[in-house]
Amino acid sequence: MVKQERARRTYEAILDAAAEEFVSLGYARTTLGGVIAHTDLTKGALYGHFSSKEDLARTLVRHGAAVWARLLADIDSARLAPLTALRTLTVSLALEVWADVRVRAAFRLASEMPGDSLAGGPLLTEVWCFLVHHTRRAQESGEIRMRCSSEAVAQILLSLVLGFQHVPRAQREVPVKDRIEELWVVVATALRSPGPSTDPSPGARAMLER
Numbered sequence: 001m002v003k004q005e006r007a008r009r010t011y012e013a014i015l016d017a018a019a020e021e022f023v024s025l026g027y028a029r030t031t032l033g034g035v036i037a038h039t040d041l042t043k044g045a046l047y048g049h050f051s052s053k054e055d056l057a058r059t060l061v062r063h064g065a066a067v068w069a070r071l072l073a074d075i076d077s078a079r080l081a082p083l084t085a086l087r088t089l090t091v092s093l094a095l096e097v098w099a100d101v102r103v104r105a106a107f108r109l110a111s112e113m114p115g116d117s118l119a120g121g122p123l124l125t126e127v128w129c130f131l132v133h134h135t136r137r138a139q140e141s142g143e144i145r146m147r148c149s150s151e152a153v154a155q156i157l158l159s160l161v162l163g164f165q166h167v168p169r170a171q172r173e174v175p176v177k178d179r180i181e182e183l184w185v186v187v188a189t190a191l192r193s194p195g196p197s198t199d200p201s202p203g204a205r206a207m208l209e210r
Contacts, residue, residue, distance in 0.1 A: 011049050013039050015063075018056045019105035027057060027112040057109050064106020065123050067096050072130070082137035083144065083191075086157065087184055089130060094161045094180045107162055131157050144191045156187060 017038035021030045032053055036046055050056045071092050075085050096103045110123040131154035138144040144153070160183055 007049075010041060010045055013041065014046055014049055014056070015059065015102060019060055019101040022057065022060065022105040022109055023101060027053075027109055032056075054113075057113060060102055060105045061109050061113070061123060063102045064110065067100070067103055067106075068093070068123060068127065071096070081143065082134045082141055083188065086131065086134050086138065087188065089134075090157050090161055091177070091180050091184055093127070094164045095177060097161060098165055098176055098180075104165065127161075128154055128158065138191075145194045146191050147194065153191065160184075160187065 014035065018030070018035045020038060021034050025034070030053060032043070032046060035056070036043055039046075050059070071089060074092075075088055078088075080088060097107065106123060132150045135144065135150040135153040135157075139150065160180075164180060164183070
């Protein structure tokens, strides 16, 4: 039992160290030596759990995919209105990205690793499709009145989710959930207002449809 607990702690320490490295350096620049340097472990201890850098990255992406699947299941079971579903997903996923370095790493890796190297599904693509689909539903139901493409709204919301962690240190004293909720209110208020036409130009529309 003691040996199993020690092995579990080692496994968790390696994953946390690897996540920090991937978030800071990206997939290409991260090395197993750098991961080991962030722990008190030996190279043998790392290889006892993971066979390669890709193995580590795939494990982290699977973690992100599991978090995403849990959030999606909660939203689906609640049968929320489209705009409420967007709010719930945006706030919940932003909180996960903020609180869990492994989720942050999963999203960075999902954008950098070749698709056939990912285990856990095309994470970014699934989140993107959710945002676009529910934006279109909210537009069709009249919850979103601003004249803009669903892809533009999805891009704003995805940027909010993944970019929220990049704030000045002084601003980190504000309760995280309160700040994310405030950002959502700003975005939702704009979406509910008809405002001037923001239909994309033909060139921009062509790029969105690629």
